[in-house]
Amino acid sequence: MSNSLNQLDHINYRIEQALEKSYRSAAVQADKKVLLLAVSKRHPLEKILVLYEQGQRDFGESYVQEALQKIQQCPYKDIIWHFIGPIQSNKTRDIAEHFQWVHSVDRLKIAQRLSAQRPENLPDLNICLQINISEEPQKSGFSPTEVFNALENIINLPHLKIRGLMAIPRPESEFELQRIPFRRLNELMHKLNEQFKLNMDTLSMGMSGDLEAAIAEGATIVRIGTALFGPRET
Numbered sequence: 398m399s400n401s402l403n404q405l406d407h408i409n410y411r412i413e414q415a416l417e418k419s420y421r422s423a424a425v426q427a428d429k430k431v432l433l434l435a436v437s438k439r440h441p442l443e444k445i446l447v448l449y450e451q452g453q454r455d456f457g458e459s460y461v462q463e464a465l466q467k468i469q470q471c472p473y474k475d476i477i478w479h480f481i482g483p484i485q486s487n488k489t490r491d492i493a494e495h496f497q498w499v500h501s502v503d504r505l506k507i508a509q510r511l512s513a514q515r516p517e518n519l520p521d522l523n524i525c526l527q528i529n530i531s532e533e534p535q536k537s538g539f540s541p542t543e544v545f546n547a548l549e550n551i552i553n554l555p556h557l558k559i560r561g562l563m564a565i566p567r568p569e570s571e572f573e574l575q576r577i578p579f580r581r582l583n584e585l586m587h588k589l590n591e592q593f594k595l596n597m598d599t600l601s602m603g604m605s606g607d608l609e610a611a612i613a614e615g616a617t618i619v620r621i622g623t624a625l626f627g628p629r630e631t
């Protein structure tokens with residue numbers, strides 16, 4: 398049986414080690430923090446509660462119906478819920494009403510709907526634009542070139558806070574190869590900040606198998622599922 402306390406400690410340790418290494422190489426500013434997003438999709442609420450009791454507050458979900466059930470049943474109201482999955486237009490209202498973050502905004506239309514449907518009494522919705530950084534034909538996300546056009550429209554939408562970029566690069570096993578798309582994502586965010594006079598501060602990149610490479614290239618959020626919770630149930 399895997400022990401959740403050990404898993405959480407272990408991942409936090411990996412994050413700390415990777416950060417220290419990146420300070421030493423001066424790739425990353427010494428005051429930088431990395432947020433661990435616990436990806437709880439396809440895991441029951443009970444497992445979320447165990448990590449919560451160990452101090453974890455940010456959880457990521459990919460399926461709207463499943464997430465809403467957990468959010469509604471969860472006794473803790475200070476959890477920060479992040480939506481990280483593919484978004485169908487008919488699900489944007491539920492997402493806008495129940496999440497604080499959306500990492501997977503991959504079309505202008507989705508941004509427009511989230512903006513229109515974000516309840517007035519809630520803070521602006523934090524969004525990341527998903528980038529198809531390895532430019533794979535089947536993958537969702539803006540291409541690194543078309544994101545410039547999209548952002549021109551997205552910056553004018555109310556009730557959204559454009560926090561940064563998210564990517565799921567093509568898997569690679571070697572550290573130096575893993576770094577390349579993460580570096581490109583970081584550079585892209587800086588270009589977009591310059592061109593649009595934005596202050597995006599979030600790079601949502603790195604998963605169980607490549608979090609060290611992502612942190613070496615400036616990740617500010619790593620999204621970890623399997624390495625925290627074990628294999629998913631379905």
Ligand SMILES: *Cc1c(COP(=O)(O)O)cnc(C)c1O
Pocket residue numbers: 436438459481482565604605606620621622623624
């Ligand atoms: C499932 C998922 C993760 C977590 O993946 P693991 O391999 O289980 O760590 C991270 N990001 C996204 C977008 C996901 O859908």
